[in-house]
Amino acid sequence: MAHLQKAIDGAVTTIRGLTALEKSLNRAAKMVLDCLTSGHKLLVCGNGGSASDATHLATEFLCRFCNDRRPYPAVSLTANGEFMTAVCNDYHADEIFARAIWGLGEKGDVLIAITTSGKSKNVLRALEEAKRKGIESICFLGRDGGFTKGAATVDLLVPGDNTARIQEAQKLLYHVLCEMVDEQLPKA
Numbered sequence: 001m002a003h004l005q006k007a008i009d010g011a012v013t014t015i016r017g018l019t020a021l022e023k024s025l026n027r028a029a030k031m032v033l034d035c036l037t038s039g040h041k042l043l044v045c046g047n048g049g050s051a052s053d054a055t056h057l058a059t060e061f062l063c064r065f066c067n068d069r070r071p072y073p074a075v076s077l078t079a080n081g082e083f084m085t086a087v088c089n090d091y092h093a094d095e096i097f098a099r100a101i102w103g104l105g106e107k108g109d110v111l112i113a114i115t116t117s118g119k120s121k122n123v124l125r126a127l128e129e130a131k132r133k134g135i136e137s138i139c140f141l142g143r144d145g146g147f148t149k150g151a152a153t154v155d156l157l158v159p160g161d162n163t164a165r166i167q168e169a170q171k172l173l174y175h176v177l178c179e180m181v182d183e184q185l186p187k188a
Helices: 003-037 049-062 081-090 093-104 121-132 163-182
Strands: 042-046 074-076 110-115 136-142 154-158
Touching: 003 042, 003 110, 003 136, 003 154, 003 163, 042 049, 042 093, 042 121, 049 074, 049 110, 049 163, 081 093, 093 121, 110 121, 110 163, 121 136, 136 163, 154 163
Parallel strands: 042 074, 042 110, 110 136, 136 154
Antiparallel strands: none
16 A cells, blocks of 8 residues: 555544544533633643644634634743743753743633643643643643543543654644634634
């Protein structure tokens, strides 16, 4: 089988499996909508490649998704290299997101965390700090969820063993989340 066809088949299989997440995705969309329409903000983080996805997701809310509308507050916790390196130097890399949530997070905000492996200690610490502060959280997970499974208010777990296919499915999930929320957000 050609490499491309094998990748497409794997992606289709992984994406079809997302239908099991509909109830959890609806709950996550309600959390995000309630957060943004009540004047609170999204805090978004991810480790490694998921850091880029976190910034992408935050941008969909702060700029716009598909149609013109007012911007909504969404902060990518991965976008401040100076802060992150200071925390790594002065504390530990596991604390980079937790310290940002401690400093920026308020009750009513929502944390969205992304980890393909479920084994990112800094993502787990972010979820723990959010819980400590009374902040609800959504975690996009992959594989078996690792030690992060169950740490968020809502888990969106994409099972599988291929990192690329998991990340592709996670991107579809967060784009659908954006669509669901965007439909209901006030435009002005």
